[in-house]
Amino acid sequence: MNAPDREPASDLWPDPLVSRVPYRVYTDPGLYREELERFFYRGHWCYVGLEAEVPNPGDFKRTMIGERSVILVRAEDGSLAVVENHCAHRGARFCQREFGTAKRFVCPYHQWNYDLKGNLVGVPFRQGFVVEGRKVGGMPPDFDMKAHGLTRLRVQSHNGVVFASFDHGVPDLRDYLGPEVMPWYERVFDGRRLVVLGYSRQRIPGNWKLMQENIKDPYHPGLLHTWFVTFGLWRADQRSQMVLDAHGRHAAMISRRNQGGEGEATRGVASFRQNMKLHDERVLDVVPEPWWNGPTVTMLTLFPSVIVQQQVNSVSTRHIVPRGPGVFDFHWTHFGFADDTPEMTRRRLRQANLFGPAGYVSADDGEVIEMQQQGFVQDPAARTLSELGGRDVGPTDHMVTETLIRGLYRYWRGVMEV
Amino acid sequence: MDAPGGMIDVALRLEVQDLYAAYSACLDHGALEEWPDFFTEDCVYRLVPRENFDRGLPLATLAFESRGMLKDRVYGATQTLFHQPYYQRHLVSGIRVTGIEGGAVRAEANYLVVRTRKNELSEVFNCGRYVDRIVRDAGRLRFAEKLCVFDSELIPNSIIYPV
């Protein structure tokens, strides 16, 4: 199955270690195209949005699965559909609005039109046209409307979050997510109605997998992110848990906030600021919520396309949109819950200052990912090293480990056959 | 700040223009510690993607509600947020005083911020418009509200410094 422009698998990754990733895995165009096929277009569920984004019949949202533009739409019968955004006639990416409400999808080029489930329902001049008493043109008599709808994807939604797959043979979403990660998914998404607070979008010049790795990496937050270590939001002396599914592709990083300040976890940590005191502490006005059931943070990586964040009172989905081997877009959807008080909504919005493309603990994640990619490009023969906590893969009851990254590459090597 | 005869006083308009010029100069010279002084104590500063603004969604990329939060951002940007350093250059045009209400000036302007990293070409980084409320506070004009609504919704990696 090797792409012709790709090296033999054994040359790419000769040893069995999953802790040493060849830099070329982040830079090679042939590998990247194969990843799109094997992870984004086949055998996997990809995130397309929240049901709250399309609450009423006709509501649609344009989004991406891998590099393919798709439309999430609520059909007239209330069900969800996802169709690919190119016309069956001459291929135009007909939908150019991000959100809207429609009765039909109409391609502007020749006005072929489709119902909300993607069935072709109208073709102008299909029966020809009468010119000077003579019928001319028209589609051939055997033209079958039913055979020329939009590409329809398989769709499943669980407690308000919608996933789709080009592969109609993909296992059910629940089985796909697996029993290890599901309790953490359902902790955030327990069926409550969600309210979208808004979007942030950024383009990060790095390979898409680096964002999955970033949220499978509990090692860095207490080192890179001053705010986490100083205010006790994420650091090595917290009660933590690392969870992975049976394949090693999905994971949850779970932890409990502590009081911060100086301690074992700050000794020698350059980013710790002992005397840092905020002029206005409302940015960190954390109020525990009943549904947390203990942990103050859970970060889910649902492979390949989405991250679910709960960091104290800030909750969001972060959608990974690959744009080539060396760049991806990252779309954040911040949300709250329908029963939030106005004070809680304000708190979620204030704490959003920590997250997103300008956030105190995530703007620098984009920056270091860009720097990683710069390193990969300059020396493709080198390899990363992720051996904190050993070289094996498995759940842990602490955060001093890179086991989740190793789990990801054990899975990646299996699917990619390298 | 009365507007005699319904006309907006020319001196006031010049003063507003000077405020924008000084604001840009502060950010472009990297004098970030002076940035909070352009705002009142209980100011509002919001940097908002245009899609959220147009759709009435409350999320901002940055949302501050006091001069204290602005000081925290300066500390955060300069002392805590690891980033590749860059220059920024603000081009502000079309400054319009759009109204005077209750002793405050309403003003709008277009802005374009060019980002230049060391050894890289300059690039358009963020463009949008300011929608501001300006008051006279302790002898000078300051922003009581500054809303930066940006068209550049796809942010080139990260925004570290204020716009």
Ligand SMILES: [Fe+2]
């Ligand atoms: Fe991080």
